[in-house]
Every structure is written in C-alpha cells, then in structure tokens.
Amino acid sequence: MVACVTGAALRRERHLSHRAGWLRAAVLGADDGIISVAAIIVGVAAAHSGRSAIVTAGVAGLVAGAASMAAGEYVSVSSQADAERADLALERRELGSDPVGERAELAAIYRARGLSARLADEVATELSAREDLLAVHARDELGMTALSHARPLQAAAASSASFTVGASLPLLAVILAPSSLRIEVTMAATLLALALTGWAGARTGGAPPARGTLRVLVWGTAAMVLTMLVGRAVGTAV
Numbered sequence: 712m713v714a715c716v717t718g719a720a721l722r723r724e725r726h727l728s729h730r731a732g733w734l735r736a737a738v739l740g741a742d743d744g745i746i747s748v749a750a751i752i753v754g755v756a757a758a759h760s761g762r763s764a765i766v767t768a769g770v771a772g773l774v775a776g777a778a779s780m781a782a783g784e785y786v787s788v789s790s791q792a793d794a795e796r797a798d799l800a801l802e803r804r805e806l807g808s809d810p811v812g813e814r815a816e817l818a819a820i821y822r823a824r825g826l827s828a829r830l831a832d833e834v835a836t837e838l839s840a841r842e843d844l845l846a847v848h849a850r851d852e853l854g855m856t857a858l859s860h861a862r863p864l865q866a867a868a869a870s871s872a873s874f875t876v877g878a879s880l881p882l883l884a885v886i887l888a889p890s891s892l893r894i895e896v897t898m899a900a901t902l903l904a905l906a907l908t909g910w911a912g913a914r915t916g917g918a919p920p921a922r923g924t925l926r927v928l929v930w931g932t933a934a935m936v937l938t939m940l941v942g943r944a945v946g947t948a949v
Contacts, residue, residue: 751768754939761820773879883900
C-alpha cells in the first residue's frame with residue numbers, strides 16, 4: 712500500500728494552464744479568421760458579384776485581418792505587461808520602505824487562506840527572509856505567476872498566424888467551388904473548419920470538446936447568415 716501511494720505521489724500531474732496565453736490568442740485568431748473572411752466572401756457573393764471581386768475581397772480581408780490581429784494582440788498584451796511592471800515597481804518600493812508592514816500583509820493573506828494566526832506569522836516571517844521576496848509578494852499579494860505573465864510577441868504571432876490559417880480555408884473553398892454553389896460550399900467548408908477549431912481548442916485546453924465545438928458553430932453560423940442577408944440587401948439596393 713505504501714509503495715502504491717508513494718508511486719502515485721511521484722507521478723506528475725498533467726496540467727494545461729501553461730498553454731493559456733498562446734492558446735487564447737491562437738483560438739481567437741483562427742476563429743476570427745474563419746468567420747471574418749467567410750462572412751466577407753458570403754456577403755460579397757450574395758450581392759451577385761463575380762469570382763474576381765469575391766476572391767479580391769477575401770484576400771483583402773485575410774491580409775487586413777492578420778495584420779489587425781497581430782497589432783491588436785501586441786498592443787493589448789503590452790498594456791497588460793506595462794501594468795504588471797508598474798505593480799512590481801510599486802511593490803519593490805514598498806518592500807524597501809516598509810518591510811514590517813509588507814510582512815504583516817503576507818501574514819494576513821495566509822490567515823485569509825485558512826492558516827492559523829501563529830502559522831501564518833511563521834510562514835510570512837520565513838518567506839520574508841528569502842532573497843526572492845519580490846517574487847513571493849508578486850505571487851501571493853498580486854496574483855502574478857510565471858503562467859500569468861503577459862507575452863506580447865507570443866500573443867501577436869500566435870493570433871496572426873492562426874488567423875491566416877483559418878482565413879485560408881473559406882478562401883480556398885470559394886476559389887475551388889463552382890460558380891453556382893459558391894455560397895453553399897463556402898458555408899459548408901466554414902462550418903467544418905469552425906468545428907475542427909472548436910474541437911482542437913477544447914482538446915488542447917483540456918475542456919469538453921462538444922461544448923467548445925457547439926459554441927463556435929453557433930456563433931459562426933449566426934455571423935455568416937447575418938452578413939449574407941446584409942450583402943444580399945445591399946446588392947439588391949445598389
């Protein structure tokens with residue numbers, strides 16, 4: 712029995728939260744690429760445009776979207792990184808000016824987590840003697856860990872690359888589809904791509920695949936139908 716327990720304790724648990732940063736950007740980029748370009752293609756096709764106009768609109772949407780996703784992710788995640796650096800700088804100053812008060816803050820945090828007052832004080836005192844005291848406060852007081860740190864370039868690259876891959880699928884579908892079935896083939900290819908994206912994102916993140924797939928399909932279908940109706944209305948009016 713002891714051997715079994717020891718062996719189980721030595722087995723490392725397989726957590727997936729370390730993928731959160733790039734996975735969020737990649738899933739968002741792929742989903743946005745598929746839906747955005749498919750919606751543009753379906754909308755332009757619904758206005759009875761020719762193949763050249765449809766493909767041009769799709770390519771323009773792909774290039775603009777990929778650049779926009781990269782810039783948007785980089786700017787937004789850089790803002791998060793700036794806020795993290797500012798918090799760390801403030802905490803560093805407070806540790807230098809009021810170490811007793813900062814140690815008391817740690818003890819209060821540990822008491823709030825369920826430790827007795829005596830044990831919380833002991834833990835705070837021992838941790839306050841460490842050389843990496845700033846990292847201790849960043850983790851326990853500010854909630855910052857290695858997994859939560861903002862990585863602007865990683866987010867921008869993952870989002871832009873996944874957008875390009877996702878957007879390429881409906882674009883290829885409309886290029887290869889016969890003229891009479893452009894909308895139908897594009898929508899079918901888009902739904903298949905969305906289903907695969909939802910499934911892959913859920914599996915990679917350790918979530919139930921059915922829920923992620925259904926969520927992506929529902930919102931993707933709604934976006935395409937809305938754009939098709941608008942494109943048809945504009946095409947008729949013009």
